[in-house]
Amino acid sequence: MKRLSIKEIHKGFRAKEFSPTEFVKEYTKDIKKKNDSYNAFLAILEEKAVLDAEAVEKRLMSGEDIRVLEGIPVSYKDFIHTKGIPTTYGGEIDRHHVPEDNASVVVQLNQAGAVNVGKTNLHEYAFGITSNNPHYGPVRNPWNTEFTPGGSSGGSAAAVAANMSVVSIGTDTGGSIRIPSASCGLVGLKPTYDLLDSKGVFNISWSLDHIGPITANVEDNALVMKALTDTSYEEDLTTDIRGLRVGVPVNYFNERIENEVKAQFEESLKCLEKLGAILIDVDMSMANAAFPHTFTLAGCEAVYIHKDRMERSIDQYGADVRGVLEASAEIKSVDYITALKERTNISQQVDNVFANIDVLVTPTVPAVTKPIGVEEVLFNGKPEPIFNCMIRYTSLFNITGHPAMSLPVGYSSDKLPIGIQLVGKKHREDLLFKASYAYEQHYLQPFYEERDRICIGEPVQF
Numbered sequence: 001m002k003r004l005s006i007k008e009i010h011k012g013f014r015a016k017e018f019s020p021t022e023f024v025k026e027y028t029k030d031i032k033k034k035n036d037s038y039n040a041f042l043a044i045l046e047e048k049a050v051l052d053a054e055a056v057e058k059r060l061m062s063g064e065d066i067r068v069l070e071g072i073p074v075s076y077k078d079f080i081h082t083k084g085i086p087t088t089y090g091g092e093i094d095r096h097h098v099p100e101d102n103a104s105v106v107v108q109l110n111q112a113g114a115v116n117v118g119k120t121n122l123h124e125y126a127f128g129i130t131s132n133n134p135h136y137g138p139v140r141n142p143w144n145t146e147f148t149p150g151g152s153s154g155g156s157a158a159a160v161a162a163n164m165s166v167v168s169i170g171t172d173t174g175g176s177i178r179i180p181s182a183s184c185g186l187v188g189l190k191p192t193y194d195l196l197d198s199k200g201v202f203n204i205s206w207s208l209d210h211i212g213p214i215t216a217n218v219e220d221n222a223l224v225m226k227a228l229t230d231t232s233y234e235e236d237l238t239t240d241i242r243g244l245r246v247g248v249p250v251n252y253f254n255e256r257i258e259n260e261v262k263a264q265f266e267e268s269l270k271c272l273e274k275l276g277a278i279l280i281d282v283d284m285s286m287a288n289a290a291f292p293h294t295f296t297l298a299g300c301e302a303v304y305i306h307k308d309r310m311e312r313s314i315d316q317y318g319a320d321v322r323g324v325l326e327a328s329a330e331i332k333s334v335d336y337i338t339a340l341k342e343r344t345n346i347s348q349q350v351d352n353v354f355a356n357i358d359v360l361v362t363p364t365v366p367a368v369t370k371p372i373g374v375e376e377v378l379f380n381g382k383p384e385p386i387f388n389c390m391i392r393y394t395s396l397f398n399i400t401g402h403p404a405m406s407l408p409v410g411y412s413s414d415k416l417p418i419g420i421q422l423v424g425k426k427h428r429e430d431l432l433f434k435a436s437y438a439y440e441q442h443y444l445q446p447f448y449e450e451r452d453r454i455c456i457g458e459p460v461q462f
Contacts, residue, residue: 001030003163003452006220010068013060020060020071024053024115027073031117031164038140040158042078043086043119049073052115069227070113075165077156078119079126080211081200082106089202090122090152092135092316093309103200105169105211105228112227117165120155124321126171126204127302128152129179129390130372134318138372141184142455143416147369150183150390152176156214157184161455163216167224171201172210174294175365175394178406181214182364182419185408185451187221187436188214190394192426193401196228205301207343208294208398217448218407218437225429236430237437242276244435247357249284253393256379257366264410264418265363271409271443272361277435280357286349287396293339293346294395299328300336347400354402354425359435364406364419365390397423405432407439408447415454 004012012018028046035041056071081087081099083106088094102110110116121139123131131139131154139154141147142162149158153170157180160168170177172190181188189212196211203209213224222233248269254262273279303310306325314322353360366389367377376383377390397404403426406419424432 001026001163003216003456005217006068006072006166006223009072009166010066013066013071020053020056021050023071024049024073024117028117034162034164037145038142038158038162038164039137040120040139040155040162040164041075041118042088042121042136042155045085045116045118049115049117056113056115067113068223069109072114072166073117074109074114074167074169075118075120075156075159076106076116077122077126077153077168077170079122079171079202080106080169082116082119085119087119088136090124090126090133090136093313095135099200101200104197106200108228109169114167114227120153120159120165120168122155123152124318125306126152126173126176126202127321127324129175129387131155131180132372140372141369143184143451146371147416148183148372150180150369153214154180157181157186157188160184160186160214160216161451163452163456166215167220168214169211170214172212172398173204173208173298174391174398177210177212177214178364178394178404178419178421179390181406182408183369183417185411185417185419185447185455186214186216187218187405187407188212189221189225189405189429189432190397190403191225191429192403195403195427195429203301203305205298207297207301207340210398218433218440222433233430233433236434238434239438239441240276241272241435241438244277244359244431245357246272246277246279246435247282247353247360248279249360249362250281252284252287253362256384256392257363258368260412261363261366261368261418265420268409268420268439269361271439272435275438275442282353282357282360284353286346289342290346290396290399291392293342294391294399296331296335296339297343297399299324300331303328343399346396350396350400350402351426358424358431360423362393362421362423364393364421366392368412368414368416368418393421402426403429403432405436407436408444408451409439410447411450417451
Protein backbone atom coordinates (compact mmCIF):
# COMPACT_ATOMS: atom_id res chain seq x y z
CA MET A 1 0.00 0.00 0.00
CA LYS A 2 1.07 3.55 -0.63
CA ARG A 3 2.08 5.42 2.52
CA LEU A 4 -0.48 8.08 3.40
CA SER A 5 -0.31 10.55 6.26
CA ILE A 6 -3.10 10.76 8.83
CA LYS A 7 -4.55 13.85 7.17
CA GLU A 8 -4.36 12.26 3.72
CA ILE A 9 -6.27 9.22 4.98
CA HIS A 10 -8.80 11.44 6.73
CA LYS A 11 -9.28 13.49 3.57
CA GLY A 12 -9.74 10.29 1.54
CA PHE A 13 -12.41 9.04 3.93
CA ARG A 14 -14.34 12.32 3.92
CA ALA A 15 -14.15 12.68 0.14
CA LYS A 16 -15.25 9.03 -0.19
CA GLU A 17 -12.19 8.26 -2.32
CA PHE A 18 -11.93 5.06 -0.27
CA SER A 19 -13.90 3.79 2.70
CA PRO A 20 -12.57 3.13 6.21
CA THR A 21 -13.57 -0.53 5.88
CA GLU A 22 -11.85 -0.92 2.51
CA PHE A 23 -8.75 0.85 3.80
CA VAL A 24 -8.42 -1.22 6.98
CA LYS A 25 -9.09 -4.48 5.12
CA GLU A 26 -6.25 -3.68 2.72
CA TYR A 27 -4.05 -2.63 5.62
CA THR A 28 -4.52 -5.84 7.60
CA LYS A 29 -4.09 -7.89 4.42
CA ASP A 30 -0.78 -6.10 3.87
CA ILE A 31 0.29 -6.74 7.49
CA LYS A 32 -0.33 -10.47 7.12
CA LYS A 33 1.63 -10.55 3.86
CA LYS A 34 4.63 -8.64 5.23
CA ASN A 35 4.88 -9.96 8.76
CA ASP A 36 6.76 -13.11 7.78
CA SER A 37 9.53 -10.86 6.51
CA TYR A 38 9.78 -8.50 9.48
CA ASN A 39 8.23 -10.32 12.47
CA ALA A 40 6.94 -6.95 13.62
CA PHE A 41 3.60 -8.20 15.00
CA LEU A 42 2.90 -10.80 17.66
CA ALA A 43 -0.86 -10.47 17.11
CA ILE A 44 -2.74 -9.20 14.04
CA LEU A 45 -6.28 -8.13 14.95
CA GLU A 46 -7.84 -8.35 11.51
CA GLU A 47 -11.42 -9.17 12.49
CA LYS A 48 -11.61 -6.61 15.30
CA ALA A 49 -9.97 -3.92 13.17
CA VAL A 50 -12.47 -4.39 10.33
CA LEU A 51 -15.41 -4.24 12.76
CA ASP A 52 -14.06 -1.00 14.23
CA ALA A 53 -13.58 0.43 10.73
CA GLU A 54 -17.15 -0.51 9.81
CA ALA A 55 -18.37 1.51 12.80
CA VAL A 56 -16.44 4.54 11.53
CA GLU A 57 -17.83 4.03 8.04
CA LYS A 58 -21.38 3.82 9.38
CA ARG A 59 -21.01 7.21 11.07
CA LEU A 60 -19.46 8.68 7.95
CA MET A 61 -22.24 7.40 5.69
CA SER A 62 -24.90 8.77 8.04
CA GLY A 63 -23.51 12.24 7.52
CA GLU A 64 -21.49 12.59 10.71
CA ASP A 65 -18.21 14.51 10.50
CA ILE A 66 -15.53 12.08 11.64
CA ARG A 67 -12.50 13.15 13.66
CA VAL A 68 -8.98 13.06 12.27
CA LEU A 69 -7.89 9.78 13.93
CA GLU A 70 -11.08 7.85 13.17
CA GLY A 71 -10.29 4.77 11.13
CA ILE A 72 -6.52 5.29 11.38
CA PRO A 73 -4.56 2.01 11.86
CA VAL A 74 -2.59 2.05 15.10
CA SER A 75 -0.58 -0.69 16.81
CA TYR A 76 0.64 -1.09 20.35
CA LYS A 77 3.88 -2.50 21.70
CA ASP A 78 3.01 -5.76 23.44
CA PHE A 79 3.97 -4.15 26.73
CA ILE A 80 0.70 -2.20 26.75
CA HIS A 81 -2.48 -3.79 28.06
CA THR A 82 -5.28 -4.46 25.60
CA LYS A 83 -8.51 -5.83 27.02
CA GLY A 84 -9.18 -9.44 26.04
CA ILE A 85 -6.10 -9.57 23.80
CA PRO A 86 -2.93 -11.43 24.86
CA THR A 87 -0.25 -9.09 26.17
CA THR A 88 2.96 -11.07 26.59
CA TYR A 89 5.44 -8.32 27.52
CA GLY A 90 7.70 -10.21 25.11
CA GLY A 91 8.26 -12.93 27.71
CA GLU A 92 7.64 -16.66 27.72
CA ILE A 93 6.41 -16.46 31.31
CA ASP A 94 3.53 -14.20 30.23
CA ARG A 95 2.75 -15.87 26.90
CA HIS A 96 -0.87 -16.52 27.96
CA HIS A 97 -1.48 -13.31 29.90
CA VAL A 98 -4.75 -11.64 28.86
CA PRO A 99 -5.52 -8.26 30.52
CA GLU A 100 -9.01 -7.47 31.80
CA ASP A 101 -8.70 -3.78 30.94
CA ASN A 102 -7.17 -1.50 28.34
CA ALA A 103 -4.25 0.73 29.22
CA SER A 104 -5.18 4.41 29.47
CA VAL A 105 -3.39 5.21 26.20
CA VAL A 106 -5.47 2.54 24.43
CA VAL A 107 -8.67 3.94 25.95
CA GLN A 108 -7.76 7.43 24.73
CA LEU A 109 -6.99 6.38 21.17
CA ASN A 110 -10.07 4.16 21.06
CA GLN A 111 -12.12 7.18 22.08
CA ALA A 112 -10.44 9.16 19.30
CA GLY A 113 -11.57 6.50 16.83
CA ALA A 114 -8.21 4.92 16.00
CA VAL A 115 -8.34 1.27 14.89
CA ASN A 116 -6.08 -1.21 16.69
CA VAL A 117 -4.56 -3.48 14.04
CA GLY A 118 -2.28 -5.45 16.35
CA LYS A 119 0.33 -5.90 19.06
CA THR A 120 3.99 -5.48 18.14
CA ASN A 121 7.04 -7.56 18.96
CA LEU A 122 9.71 -6.26 21.33
CA HIS A 123 12.85 -7.09 23.23
CA GLU A 124 11.99 -9.50 26.04
CA TYR A 125 10.32 -7.50 28.85
CA ALA A 126 11.51 -4.38 26.98
CA PHE A 127 14.91 -4.83 28.63
CA GLY A 128 17.23 -4.42 25.65
CA ILE A 129 17.83 -2.46 22.47
CA THR A 130 17.97 -5.07 19.68
CA SER A 131 14.49 -6.67 19.74
CA ASN A 132 16.21 -10.04 19.28
CA ASN A 133 13.49 -11.86 21.18
CA PRO A 134 14.44 -15.44 22.14
CA HIS A 135 10.81 -16.54 22.50
CA TYR A 136 9.07 -14.87 19.56
CA GLY A 137 11.96 -14.39 17.17
CA PRO A 138 13.96 -11.30 16.19
CA VAL A 139 12.31 -8.26 14.65
CA ARG A 140 13.90 -7.41 11.29
CA ASN A 141 14.61 -3.93 9.98
CA PRO A 142 12.67 -3.09 6.79
CA TRP A 143 15.71 -1.17 5.50
CA ASN A 144 17.72 -4.41 5.58
CA THR A 145 16.29 -7.55 7.12
CA GLU A 146 19.71 -8.75 8.25
CA PHE A 147 19.82 -5.82 10.68
CA THR A 148 18.05 -5.07 13.94
CA PRO A 149 15.44 -2.28 13.98
CA GLY A 150 16.67 -1.24 17.41
CA GLY A 151 14.68 -1.68 20.57
CA SER A 152 13.06 -2.30 22.73
CA SER A 153 10.10 -1.00 20.68
CA GLY A 154 11.54 -2.64 17.57
CA GLY A 155 8.30 -4.18 16.34
CA SER A 156 6.57 -0.81 16.56
CA ALA A 157 9.28 0.89 14.50
CA ALA A 158 9.45 -1.91 11.93
CA ALA A 159 5.65 -1.81 11.58
CA VAL A 160 5.60 1.92 10.85
CA ALA A 161 8.66 1.80 8.56
CA ALA A 162 7.12 -1.00 6.46
CA ASN A 163 3.74 0.81 6.39
CA MET A 164 2.09 -1.93 8.43
CA SER A 165 0.85 0.68 10.90
CA VAL A 166 0.35 4.43 10.53
CA VAL A 167 1.10 4.95 14.20
CA SER A 168 2.57 2.69 16.86
CA ILE A 169 2.69 3.38 20.58
CA GLY A 170 5.94 2.36 22.24
CA THR A 171 7.66 2.66 25.60
CA ASP A 172 11.01 4.22 26.46
CA THR A 173 13.11 3.56 29.58
CA GLY A 174 16.55 4.40 28.22
CA GLY A 175 15.83 5.18 24.58
CA SER A 176 13.41 2.46 23.47
CA ILE A 177 11.27 4.77 21.31
CA ARG A 178 14.08 6.95 19.99
CA ILE A 179 16.63 4.22 19.22
CA PRO A 180 14.33 2.19 16.92
CA SER A 181 12.97 5.39 15.39
CA ALA A 182 16.52 6.42 14.46
CA SER A 183 17.32 2.89 13.27
CA CYS A 184 14.24 2.78 11.01
CA GLY A 185 14.17 6.38 9.73
CA LEU A 186 11.12 7.52 11.71
CA VAL A 187 9.89 10.22 14.09
CA GLY A 188 9.71 8.99 17.67
CA LEU A 189 8.77 11.06 20.71
CA LYS A 190 9.51 10.39 24.37
CA PRO A 191 7.35 13.06 26.00
CA THR A 192 7.98 14.76 29.33
CA TYR A 193 7.98 12.26 32.21
CA ASP A 194 4.41 11.54 33.37
CA LEU A 195 2.83 13.73 30.65
CA LEU A 196 0.97 10.66 29.38
CA ASP A 197 -1.01 8.35 31.63
CA SER A 198 0.93 5.08 31.97
CA LYS A 199 -1.81 3.10 33.73
CA GLY A 200 -1.99 -0.36 32.18
CA VAL A 201 1.56 -0.27 30.80
CA PHE A 202 3.97 -2.82 32.27
CA ASN A 203 7.10 -1.40 33.91
CA ILE A 204 10.80 -1.85 33.75
CA SER A 205 11.44 1.15 35.96
CA TRP A 206 8.78 3.50 37.30
CA SER A 207 11.47 6.18 37.68
CA LEU A 208 12.50 6.08 34.02
CA ASP A 209 9.59 4.68 31.97
CA HIS A 210 7.82 6.81 29.36
CA ILE A 211 5.29 6.07 26.62
CA GLY A 212 4.98 7.81 23.27
CA PRO A 213 4.20 7.61 19.54
CA ILE A 214 6.30 6.44 16.61
CA THR A 215 5.21 7.81 13.22
CA ALA A 216 6.48 8.29 9.68
CA ASN A 217 6.39 12.09 9.85
CA VAL A 218 6.23 14.97 12.31
CA GLU A 219 2.63 16.05 11.74
CA ASP A 220 1.29 12.55 12.39
CA ASN A 221 3.17 12.52 15.68
CA ALA A 222 1.68 15.87 16.67
CA LEU A 223 -1.85 14.70 15.85
CA VAL A 224 -1.47 11.61 18.04
CA MET A 225 -0.10 13.70 20.88
CA LYS A 226 -3.08 16.03 20.56
CA ALA A 227 -5.44 13.08 21.08
CA LEU A 228 -3.44 11.97 24.13
CA THR A 229 -3.02 15.37 25.80
CA ASP A 230 -5.75 17.61 24.35
CA THR A 231 -3.00 20.04 23.33
CA SER A 232 -3.04 21.30 19.74
CA TYR A 233 0.59 20.60 18.89
CA GLU A 234 -0.19 20.71 15.18
CA GLU A 235 -0.73 24.45 15.59
CA ASP A 236 2.97 24.74 16.47
CA LEU A 237 4.07 23.32 13.14
CA THR A 238 5.87 25.99 11.17
CA THR A 239 8.59 26.25 8.56
CA ASP A 240 9.99 29.41 10.20
CA ILE A 241 12.41 28.84 13.08
CA ARG A 242 14.43 32.02 12.70
CA GLY A 243 15.84 33.01 16.07
CA LEU A 244 15.28 29.61 17.68
CA ARG A 245 18.14 29.02 20.12
CA VAL A 246 19.58 25.55 19.54
CA GLY A 247 22.04 24.13 22.05
CA VAL A 248 24.93 22.07 20.66
CA PRO A 249 26.91 19.96 23.16
CA VAL A 250 30.64 20.60 23.26
CA ASN A 251 31.26 17.32 25.09
CA TYR A 252 29.91 13.79 25.74
CA PHE A 253 27.62 13.67 22.68
CA ASN A 254 30.59 14.00 20.33
CA GLU A 255 32.61 11.23 21.96
CA ARG A 256 32.84 7.56 20.83
CA ILE A 257 30.75 8.16 17.74
CA GLU A 258 30.92 6.59 14.28
CA ASN A 259 32.25 8.88 11.57
CA GLU A 260 29.13 8.71 9.37
CA VAL A 261 26.85 9.51 12.31
CA LYS A 262 29.06 12.44 13.26
CA ALA A 263 29.11 13.73 9.68
CA GLN A 264 25.31 13.58 9.37
CA PHE A 265 24.94 15.35 12.72
CA GLU A 266 27.28 18.13 11.66
CA GLU A 267 25.39 18.50 8.39
CA SER A 268 22.11 18.77 10.31
CA LEU A 269 23.56 21.64 12.34
CA LYS A 270 24.39 23.47 9.12
CA CYS A 271 20.82 22.91 7.94
CA LEU A 272 19.38 24.31 11.17
CA GLU A 273 21.65 27.33 10.86
CA LYS A 274 20.48 27.91 7.27
CA LEU A 275 16.92 27.97 8.59
CA GLY A 276 17.84 30.84 10.90
CA ALA A 277 18.39 28.94 14.13
CA ILE A 278 21.03 30.33 16.47
CA LEU A 279 23.54 27.64 17.49
CA ILE A 280 24.83 27.93 21.06
CA ASP A 281 27.56 25.75 22.59
CA VAL A 282 26.50 24.03 25.83
CA ASP A 283 28.28 21.96 28.45
CA MET A 284 26.67 18.51 28.91
CA SER A 285 29.31 16.94 31.14
CA MET A 286 26.64 15.94 33.67
CA ALA A 287 25.76 13.12 31.27
CA ASN A 288 28.90 11.25 32.36
CA ALA A 289 27.61 11.06 35.93
CA ALA A 290 24.07 10.20 34.84
CA PHE A 291 24.90 7.17 32.70
CA PRO A 292 25.66 4.63 35.47
CA HIS A 293 22.59 5.75 37.44
CA THR A 294 20.41 4.60 34.56
CA PHE A 295 21.57 1.02 35.10
CA THR A 296 21.15 1.27 38.86
CA LEU A 297 17.61 2.63 38.77
CA ALA A 298 16.38 0.42 35.93
CA GLY A 299 18.06 -2.69 37.34
CA CYS A 300 16.87 -2.35 40.93
CA GLU A 301 13.31 -1.46 40.00
CA ALA A 302 13.13 -4.24 37.42
CA VAL A 303 14.25 -6.78 40.02
CA TYR A 304 11.49 -5.59 42.35
CA ILE A 305 8.90 -5.85 39.56
CA HIS A 306 10.15 -9.30 38.47
CA LYS A 307 10.90 -10.80 41.89
CA ASP A 308 7.98 -13.26 41.85
CA ARG A 309 8.68 -14.33 38.27
CA MET A 310 12.38 -14.73 39.07
CA GLU A 311 11.59 -16.93 42.08
CA ARG A 312 9.27 -19.28 40.24
CA SER A 313 10.42 -19.18 36.60
CA ILE A 314 13.98 -17.88 36.31
CA ASP A 315 14.84 -20.49 33.67
CA GLN A 316 12.15 -19.13 31.35
CA TYR A 317 13.96 -15.83 30.81
CA GLY A 318 16.24 -15.42 27.82
CA ALA A 319 19.94 -15.40 28.59
CA ASP A 320 20.54 -11.65 28.22
CA VAL A 321 17.59 -10.47 30.33
CA ARG A 322 18.17 -13.15 32.94
CA GLY A 323 21.79 -12.04 33.20
CA VAL A 324 20.84 -8.40 33.69
CA LEU A 325 18.23 -9.24 36.33
CA GLU A 326 20.56 -11.52 38.27
CA ALA A 327 23.35 -8.93 38.20
CA SER A 328 20.93 -6.18 39.23
CA ALA A 329 19.81 -8.22 42.24
CA GLU A 330 23.31 -7.67 43.65
CA ILE A 331 23.11 -3.84 43.57
CA LYS A 332 23.30 -2.36 47.07
CA SER A 333 20.39 -0.35 48.46
CA VAL A 334 22.71 2.58 49.20
CA ASP A 335 23.60 2.76 45.50
CA TYR A 336 19.91 2.86 44.59
CA ILE A 337 19.25 5.69 47.05
CA THR A 338 22.29 7.54 45.72
CA ALA A 339 20.99 7.20 42.16
CA LEU A 340 17.59 8.60 43.17
CA LYS A 341 19.25 11.59 44.85
CA GLU A 342 21.59 12.21 41.95
CA ARG A 343 18.67 11.98 39.52
CA THR A 344 17.27 15.15 41.08
CA ASN A 345 20.63 16.95 40.95
CA ILE A 346 21.29 15.99 37.33
CA SER A 347 17.79 16.99 36.28
CA GLN A 348 18.38 20.44 37.76
CA GLN A 349 21.67 20.75 35.88
CA VAL A 350 19.90 19.99 32.60
CA ASP A 351 17.16 22.48 33.51
CA ASN A 352 19.93 25.08 33.92
CA VAL A 353 21.20 24.36 30.40
CA PHE A 354 17.76 25.31 29.05
CA ALA A 355 17.95 28.72 30.71
CA ASN A 356 19.81 29.92 27.61
CA ILE A 357 18.43 27.70 24.84
CA ASP A 358 15.07 26.60 23.44
CA VAL A 359 16.06 23.18 22.08
CA LEU A 360 19.07 20.93 22.51
CA VAL A 361 20.22 18.82 19.55
CA THR A 362 22.40 15.70 19.67
CA PRO A 363 22.87 12.55 17.62
CA THR A 364 20.20 10.03 18.66
CA VAL A 365 22.64 7.14 18.85
CA PRO A 366 26.44 6.97 18.39
CA ALA A 367 26.29 4.23 15.75
CA VAL A 368 24.10 3.00 12.92
CA THR A 369 22.09 -0.15 13.58
CA LYS A 370 23.97 -3.45 13.55
CA PRO A 371 23.33 -6.91 12.10
CA ILE A 372 21.10 -9.21 14.14
CA GLY A 373 23.24 -11.08 16.64
CA VAL A 374 26.01 -8.49 16.93
CA GLU A 375 26.55 -7.71 20.62
CA GLU A 376 29.45 -5.24 20.52
CA VAL A 377 30.35 -2.01 18.73
CA LEU A 378 33.96 -1.03 18.07
CA PHE A 379 35.25 2.48 18.71
CA ASN A 380 38.95 2.97 17.88
CA GLY A 381 39.36 -0.78 18.04
CA LYS A 382 37.87 -1.04 21.53
CA PRO A 383 34.64 -3.02 21.97
CA GLU A 384 31.63 -1.62 23.79
CA PRO A 385 28.49 -3.67 24.58
CA ILE A 386 25.80 -2.73 22.06
CA PHE A 387 23.32 -2.03 24.87
CA ASN A 388 25.64 0.52 26.51
CA CYS A 389 26.50 2.07 23.17
CA MET A 390 22.99 2.58 21.89
CA ILE A 391 21.52 4.12 25.06
CA ARG A 392 24.52 6.37 25.70
CA TYR A 393 22.98 9.50 24.14
CA THR A 394 19.32 8.86 24.98
CA SER A 395 19.22 7.63 28.58
CA LEU A 396 20.15 10.96 30.17
CA PHE A 397 16.70 12.29 29.34
CA ASN A 398 14.99 9.33 30.98
CA ILE A 399 16.89 10.23 34.13
CA THR A 400 15.86 13.90 33.87
CA GLY A 401 12.40 13.50 32.32
CA HIS A 402 12.92 16.09 29.57
CA PRO A 403 11.00 15.49 26.32
CA ALA A 404 13.13 14.12 23.49
CA MET A 405 12.37 13.33 19.87
CA SER A 406 14.33 11.40 17.25
CA LEU A 407 14.15 12.85 13.75
CA PRO A 408 15.71 11.16 10.68
CA VAL A 409 18.29 13.21 8.81
CA GLY A 410 19.96 10.79 6.40
CA TYR A 411 21.57 7.43 6.03
CA SER A 412 24.97 5.78 5.93
CA SER A 413 26.88 4.56 2.89
CA ASP A 414 25.20 1.18 3.52
CA LYS A 415 21.75 2.82 3.40
CA LEU A 416 21.10 2.52 7.13
CA PRO A 417 19.19 5.43 8.71
CA ILE A 418 20.73 8.08 10.95
CA GLY A 419 18.79 10.36 13.27
CA ILE A 420 19.23 13.41 15.46
CA GLN A 421 17.70 13.88 18.88
CA LEU A 422 15.92 17.11 19.75
CA VAL A 423 15.42 17.74 23.46
CA GLY A 424 13.24 20.39 25.05
CA LYS A 425 12.37 22.00 28.33
CA LYS A 426 9.90 20.00 30.38
CA HIS A 427 6.38 20.32 28.96
CA ARG A 428 7.66 22.19 25.89
CA GLU A 429 6.99 19.49 23.32
CA ASP A 430 5.67 22.33 21.17
CA LEU A 431 9.22 23.55 20.52
CA LEU A 432 10.32 20.06 19.47
CA PHE A 433 7.47 19.88 16.99
CA LYS A 434 8.28 23.37 15.72
CA ALA A 435 11.97 22.66 15.12
CA SER A 436 11.49 19.15 13.71
CA TYR A 437 8.70 20.16 11.35
CA ALA A 438 10.73 23.04 9.90
CA TYR A 439 13.70 20.72 9.35
CA GLU A 440 11.49 18.04 7.83
CA GLN A 441 9.69 20.35 5.42
CA HIS A 442 12.90 21.92 4.13
CA TYR A 443 15.15 18.88 3.95
CA LEU A 444 13.55 15.46 4.41
CA GLN A 445 11.32 14.85 1.40
CA PRO A 446 14.11 13.07 -0.57
CA PHE A 447 14.90 10.96 2.49
CA TYR A 448 11.25 9.97 2.94
CA GLU A 449 10.99 8.99 -0.72
CA GLU A 450 14.08 6.78 -0.45
CA ARG A 451 12.87 5.28 2.84
CA ASP A 452 9.54 4.34 1.32
CA ARG A 453 11.18 2.98 -1.81
CA ILE A 454 13.33 0.67 0.29
CA CYS A 455 10.86 -0.24 3.05
CA ILE A 456 7.60 -0.39 1.11
CA GLY A 457 8.53 -0.88 -2.53
CA GLU A 458 5.98 -0.42 -5.25
CA PRO A 459 2.78 0.94 -3.68
CA VAL A 460 -0.61 -0.59 -4.25
CA GLN A 461 -3.04 2.15 -5.24
CA PHE A 462 -6.73 2.05 -4.33
